[in-house]
Amino acid sequence: MKSKIEWCPGCGNFGVLKAFRRVIERLESDGVERGRIVSVAGIGCHGRMPDYLDIPTFHTIHGRVLPLMTGIKLANPELLVSGFSGDGDALNEGMEHFVHAAKRNTDVALFLHNNQVFGLTTGQFTATTPRGKKTRTTPAGNPEWPINPALIALVSGATFIARGFAGNVSQLSDLMYGAIRHRGFAFVEILQPCITFNNTWDHYRENVYVAEPAESFDEAVKLVSDEMATGLLFRTEKQTFEETLLSSLKVPKKVVKRI
Amino acid sequence: MDLNVCIVGAAGDGVKEAGELAAELFAHFGYSVFVYQEYQSIIRGGHNASIVRMSDREINSHRKYFDLLICLEDYAYELYKPHLRGDLIYDTKFKCGGIGIPMTEIIKEEQEPNIFRNAASLGALTAYLDIEFEILAGIFSDRFGERAKDDITIAKAAYEYYRSRYDPKMKLKKIGRRKKLVSGAVAIAEGLISAGLTHFYAYPMTPASPILHHLIKKREIVAYQPESEIAAVGMAIGSAYAGKRSATGTSGGGFALMAESISLAGMAEIPLLVIEAQRTSPSTGMATYHGQEDLYFAMHPAHGEFPMAVGCPYSVEDAFYLSAELMNIAWKYQIPAILLTDKNLVESYKTAEIERTNLIEEIEIVDSSEGEYRRYEITENGISKYAIPPAIVKANSNEHDEFGITTDDASVRTQMHEKRMLKENLLREDIRDRAWKFFLRGKDTVVTWGSTFGPVYEVAEELGYSVAVPRYLRPFIKPGLDQAIVVEQNYTGQLAKLLEMHGVEVRKVNKWDGRPFTPDELRELLGG
Ligand SMILES: Cc1ncc(C[n+]2csc(CCOP(=O)(O)OP(=O)(O)O)c2C)c(N)n1
Ligand code: SF4
Numbered sequence: 001m002k003s004k005i006e007w008c009p010g011c012g013n014f015g016v017l018k019a020f021r022r023v024i025e026r027l028e029s030d031g032v033e034r035g036r037i038v039s040v041a042g043i044g045c046h047g048r049m050p051d052y053l054d055i056p057t058f059h060t061i062h063g064r065v066l067p068l069m070t071g072i073k074l075a076n077p078e079l080l081v082s083g084f085s086g087d088g089d090a091l092n093e094g095m096e097h098f099v100h101a102a103k104r105n106t107d108v109a110l111f112l113h114n115n116q117v118f119g120l121t122t123g124q125f126t127a128t129t130p131r132g133k134k135t136r137t138t139p140a141g142n143p144e145w146p147i148n149p150a151l152i153a154l155v156s157g158a159t160f161i162a163r164g165f166a167g168n169v170s171q172l173s174d175l176m177y178g179a180i181r182h183r184g185f186a187f188v189e190i191l192q193p194c195i196t197f198n199n200t201w202d203h204y205r206e207n208v209y210v211a212e213p214a215e216s217f218d219e220a221v222k223l224v225s226d227e228m229a230t231g232l233l234f235r236t237e238k239q240t241f242e243e244t245l246l247s248s249l250k251v252p253k254k255v256v257k258r259i
Numbered sequence: 260m261d262l263n264v265c266i267v268g269a270a271g272d273g274v275k276e277a278g279e280l281a282a283e284l285f286a287h288f289g290y291s292v293f294v295y296q297e298y299q300s301i302i303r304g305g306h307n308a309s310i311v312r313m314s315d316r317e318i319n320s321h322r323k324y325f326d327l328l329i330c331l332e333d334y335a336y337e338l339y340k341p342h343l344r345g346d347l348i349y350d351t352k353f354k355c356g357g358i359g360i361p362m363t364e365i366i367k368e369e370q371e372p373n374i375f376r377n378a379a380s381l382g383a384l385t386a387y388l389d390i391e392f393e394i395l396a397g398i399f400s401d402r403f404g405e406r407a408k409d410d411i412t413i414a415k416a417a418y419e420y421y422r423s424r425y426d427p428k429m430k431l432k433k434i435g436r437r438k439k440l441v442s443g444a445v446a447i448a449e450g451l452i453s454a455g456l457t458h459f460y461a462y463p464m465t466p467a468s469p470i471l472h473h474l475i476k477k478r479e480i481v482a483y484q485p486e487s488e489i490a491a492v493g494m495a496i497g498s499a500y501a502g503k504r505s506a507t508g509t510s511g512g513g514f515a516l517m518a519e520s521i522s523l524a525g526m527a528e529i530p531l532l533v534i535e536a537q538r539t540s541p542s543t544g545m546a547t548y549h550g551q552e553d554l555y556f557a558m559h560p561a562h563g564e565f566p567m568a569v570g571c572p573y574s575v576e577d578a579f580y581l582s583a584e585l586m587n588i589a590w591k592y593q594i595p596a597i598l599l600t601d602k603n604l605v606e607s608y609k610t611a612e613i614e615r616t617n618l619i620e621e622i623e624i625v626d627s628s629e630g631e632y633r634r635y636e637i638t639e640n641g642i643s644k645y646a647i648p649p650a651i652v653k654a655n656s657n658e659h660d661e662f663g664i665t666t667d668d669a670s671v672r673t674q675m676h677e678k679r680m681l682k683e684n685l686l687r688e689d690i691r692d693r694a695w696k697f698f699l700r701g702k703d704t705v706v707t708w709g710s711t712f713g714p715v716y717e718v719a720e721e722l723g724y725s726v727a728v729p730r731y732l733r734p735f736i737k738p739g740l741d742q743a744i745v746v747e748q749n750y751t752g753q754l755a756k757l758l759e760m761h762g763v764e765v766r767k768v769n770k771w772d773g774r775p776f777t778p779d780e781l782r783e784l785l786g787g
Contacts, residue, residue, distance in 0.1 A: 003664050035628030035649025040497075043656070050655070051664050056648035058500055059655045059665065060493070061523050067490040071497020071505070072648075074481055075458060079501065079648055097493075100486040250478040251457070 003051045012166030012192035012201075013045060016084075016113060017052055019164070019173035024055060026177055027080070037180075038079045040068045042089035045119035045194075049084045063093025066101040069108045070241075077242050080180050082109040088118045091127035091147055098149075102156035102185050104241040109160075109179035109186040112149055115194035123197035135197075150224045153187040154217075154234060160186035161224060161234045165208050166193060167201065171230065178232060184240045191230070204228075260290070260434075261314040263322040266380060267339050268331030271303040273377035277329075278309020279608060280381055282440050283398045284390065285313035286610050289435025293713070294608040295321040295775065300465070300546040306335040315434055319574050319609065319713030323779035327387065329380045331362070346428060348383050350376060358383070358425055365416045371409055378410040382417030389427035392418050438610035443710075444469035446575045446613055447534060447598065447605070450582030451506055453618040455590075456532075457481060458498040458505035460491040465546050466602040467508040467536040488513035492520040492533065499529050500654055502624060502647035504586060508534030511553050512543065518561040521595045525565025527654040528635065528643070528679065530589035530596075534582075537601045537709075539773045548773030549602040551709055554753040557599040558733045564676070566641075566683035568596040569733040573696065573712035575609045581730060583618040588689070590622050592682045593645055599732065601748075603775040604710035625650045633661040637674055641681030687734040694736040698726040705785065706743040706765075708732070708754050711776055715746050718781040729754070737761040744768060744785065748776065 007013045020039075027037055037055045041047045043062035050057030060068050065083040073081045090098050090112050101108070117135065118124040124137040128149060132141040154161050160182040164172035172190065179186035191208065193200040211229040214220035220234035264281060268274045275296055282292045290313040299305040310321040326345035330336045333353035347357030351364070362379040366372070378399070385395045395414055399407035448470050451459075459482040461471040474482040481498075485491050491507045498505035509517065514535045524531035535557050539550040557569050568588045572578035582598055589596040625632065625646035634652045636643040643661075646652040653663030658675060660666050698716060701724040707715045712728050719726045727738055735757065742764045745755035752767040759765055768784050770776055 033628055033649050035651055038501075038648050048665065050653060054651065056651055057653045057663075058497070058527070059653075059657060059663075060496075060527075061519055061656050064489065064493045064520065064523075067485065067493025068497035068500070070485070070490075071458070071460070071494035071499075072501045073497075074483075074494070075498035075501035075503040075505070076648070096486050097490055100490070245481065245483065248478070249481060251481060 005052060006048060007045060008196050010195040011045070012115065012194065013048075013113060015166035015169050015172065016046075016111070016190055016192060017049065019169045019176055020049070020053065022169075022173040023177045023180065024053070027180070032080065036079050038072060038081050040065050040072070040081070040083040042085045042094070043120070044086035044089050044113075046084050046086045046089070046113035047120070063089055064097065065089065066094060066097035066110065070101060070106050073106060073108055073242055074245070077107070077246065082111065082180055084111050084113065086119070087112065087114045087116060087128040087149065088126040091149055095127070099152065099156045102153050102158040102187065105157055105159055105184045105238050106241040107184055109176070109182065109188065111176060111179070112187070112189050113192045114149060114189050115192045115198055116146070116200070117194050117198040119194050119197060148225060148227060150187065150189045150233065151221070154220055154224050157185070158187045159184035159236045159238050160232070161220070162188045162232045163191065163230045164188055165191045165204055165230055167205060168230070171210065175232060182235070184238055261312070262326050263310065263312045263324065264327045264329065264384070265308055265310045265325040265339060265342070266329045267306060267308045267335040268376070269303065269335065270298060270301050270305050270307050271374065272307065272331050273374040274307040274309050274331070277377035277380055278311050279440070280398055280402065281309070281311045281384060282608055283402070284381070284385065284395060285311070286438040286440050287394060287398065288431055288433045289438060290315060290610070291317050291438070292440065292608070292610045293318050293321055295603065296606050297774070298547050306332070306338055308339065318717065319710070320717060320775070320778055323777035329384060331376055331380065346387070348380065348387065358387070358421070360417050360420055362417060365413055365420070369409065369413055369416070371413060375409065375413050378413040379417035382414030383421050385414070386418045386421035386425075387428050388431040389429065390431055439612065440608050441575055441611045441613055442469060442608045443575050443578050443600065443604040443606065445473050446579040446611065447582045447600070448473045449613060449615050450579040451532070451586055452477070452480065453579075453615050454583035454586035455504040455619040456506055456586065458495065458503045459507070460485055460494040460505070461508045462488045462491050462513060464510045464513045466538055466605045467510050467513075467534060469605065470508045470534060488516040489520065492517040492531070496520060496524055496529050496531055499531060500647065502626065504530070504590065506532035506534065506586070508536065510536050510538050511540050511556070514553070514556070514560065522561035522563050522565065523656050524595040525561065525563065525567065525679070526656050528593040529654065530593050532586050532589050532596050532598065534598045534600065536605045537599070545773045547602070549748060549775045550771065550773060551601055551711065551748040552753070553599065554708070554732060554757070557597050560597070565679055566592065566594050566686060567733055568592070568594060568686060568731065569599055570596070570731050571599045571708050571729065572604065573709060573728045573730065575604065575607070575611045576613065577730065578604060579613045587618070587620040588686065590645075591620060592642065592686055594682060599709075601709045607710070631662060634663045635659060635661050635675065635678070637661060637678050640685055641678045642685070683734055687736065690731050690734065691736055694729060694731040695738050696728050696730060699724065701725045704740055704743050705746055706738070706740070706754065706758065707746040711746055711748060714776045714778045714781050717778045718785055721782070722785055724785065735761075738763075746776065746781065
């Protein structure tokens with residue numbers, strides 16, 4: 001099942017792929033069957049991830065990564081369900097699902113390739129494009145203020161909020177692993193330079209720093225608002241959607257053994 | 260014996276419940292009962308009607324004219340009076356001629372809220388039909404258990420009042436064993452469960468909501484209301500990918516939102532069952548009224564070419580079986596299947612024998628993670644073996660190779676698209692002998708679809724016509740007919756056009772006022 005990788009040379013997505021392949025290896029060495037690590041991806045450059053991964057995957061349609069993940073998890077809570085989404089995919093077309101998945105604390109992990117641009121459709125502005133930035137569809141500069149995805153995840157109720165950088169593969173891999181292991185809705189925003197339409201490599205290399213997780217929700221709001229803060233930013237415990245919903249039902253429910 | 264009783268009042272008067280309980284009363288005596296619920300998209304006020312018809316022969320429709328009108332509000336009386344051809348029972352809080360029962364006074368005395376007048380109206384009905392009060396009391400107890408006490412007290416007061424002033428108008432005799440009442444929504448839900456449904460996701464939309472309301476009460480089913488129809492269909496697809504029989508249900512507007520995901524299921528070859536319960540359209544239309552305007556939409560709901568099944572039940576009983584059939588088809592062929600139904604079928608109640616049994620047609624499913632899995636293996640008949648995690652199964656909305664890896668390769672595309680399309684031919688042969696139902700033997704043939712079958716059948720029997728109804732609209736099988744009278748509830752004649760395309764000469768009989776056809780109206784239209 002070898003496929004040729006089709007990203008532009010120098011794309012931040014290579015770092016994400018490398019980091020996730022390490023996650024799979026690590027989970028396998030923990031004793032997790034590879035077939036239980038399931039990933040969904042949306043449409044965009046990030047959506048190619050499944051083709052390059054040797055695990056069960058679903059490459060779905062634009063913006064609809066989270067409903068599929070939720071349906072998979074409810075059907076088989078024994079699976080470790082994660083998903084790859086773009087800033088356009090999760091925050092433009094799929095925003096309603098993003099907020100609701102966080103709100104329900106569904107037990108999945110979402111990895112957001114935030115390149116602040118539509119990659120695959122060749123460089124239009126998205127929900128995270130900085131104000132004033134000229135793109136194909138904002139020739140006079142983006143008139144809108146950008147969204148901070150990690151902040152939305154936090155205020156919507158996500159229980160694991162992290163930010164990684166495609167240029168720091170070992171940190172990113174640890175965050176992704178932690179997100180999958182987390183019980184509840186885990187969100188990892190990945191600062192992902194798009195070499196072709198939004199080359200932020202230098203900017204991120206110079207400015208990102210590793211933060212210590214916030215101790216309280218209020219502190220977390222401040223920390224997450226700083227877009228150069230990376231690492232695990234906030235983590236809390238809450239009953240998950242699946243636990244709540246399934247516990248009132250007489251359906252077979254096996255809880256995943258977590259290490 | 261054929262009695263058509265209409266109970267009217269305002270929303271909040273408990274008219275719908277009164278109708279169901281009256282139906283239980285008739286079913287107790289072994290009659291066939293059909294209940295049509297007419298209500299506005301208003302939570303309080305407005306006017307609601309429950310038309311309860313009973314007969315000693317099998318019926319699937321209500322009648323236009325009422326043998327008895329039970330009226331709780333004066334303005335509703337003005338609206339429904341033109342259809343009255345018999346007696347009137349009314350609350351004496353307003354004035355008009357007929358059988359007056361002081362319903363408001365009775366509930367005031369018992370210090371109960373207005374809604375309890377529905378119990379009073381049932382007490383009066385019981386006396387009108389010379390039924391022993393204990394039978395009504397039993398029906399209240401069956402439905403409300405302990406809480407039935409207050410209803411029984413009020414109904415009894417109305418019953419006694421009636422007996423002290425008026426004579427019974429007829430004597431209802433027992434003609435058979437007590438029958439069970441089922442709504443179309445329940446028949447659909449139970450049919451799906453019989454075929455293995457375990458996961459159901461739906462966003463509320465009239466008239467599909469009762470299906471969700473029924474399933475959400477089941478402890479062995481995961482049923483949930485997510486953020487939108489788009490989420491609902493996505494969750495159903497996710498659950499099917501992980502190996503669970505799942506479904507979603509909505510009406511036209513929500514179905515429109517699901518279009519893109521139906522195409523996804525087509526490409527990714529995921530079994531998906533979608534219920535489309537039609538109401539008046541376009542757009543929000545009249546939210547609580549009936550229509551059959553989405554035939555083409557349901558047949559071609561989404562972009563691209565892919566095999567699909569569309570079934571349309573013609574009665575409450577058929578809704579049970581067809582739901583199960585379509586679920587099995589979705590899994591056998593790994594395709595989207597649409598159950599196209601309508602408001603009059605989903606929200607109506609009727610006496611029907613529905614036994615939940617195991618109707619699952621099992622398919623082989625690979626779930627081992629050994630080796631690489633060719634999820635989309637090219638096979639002779641187009642069906643590849645279904646696989647679920649932990650098999651290393653790769654589903655894809657993009658065109659893909661046999662492993663599910665994205666490709667733009669011309670020859671792979673050619674073969675893969677053909678592989679998928681082959682399945683529709685297989686399906687066509689599979690359903691051929693259950694695609695149409697033919698009834699009666701008469702001069703000409705009346706063709707209709709969905710719940711319109713009810714009134715059509717009745718009139719055809721009287722006037723000497725044959726009747727033909729399609730149960731499957733896609734794949735569409737041409738019936739062996741040269742000519743037909745096509746009765747349907749839309750303006751353009753959607754089924755009529757479909758038949759014309761297949762060389763059938765048609766005469767159209769249409770209605771699009773949001774109210775289901777009654778036999779009375781059809782008798783005039785088909786009389787000649
Ligand atoms: C419903 C729908 N609208 C639009 C598109 C076209 N489209 C393909 S990729 C894409 C944007 C992808 O951007 P993003 O999610 O940020 O991913 P990236 O390519 O940057 O990884 C769009 C709009 C589509 N496939 N589906
Ligand atoms: S367009 Fe941007 S995001 Fe897409 S592959 Fe190229 S560099 Fe990566």
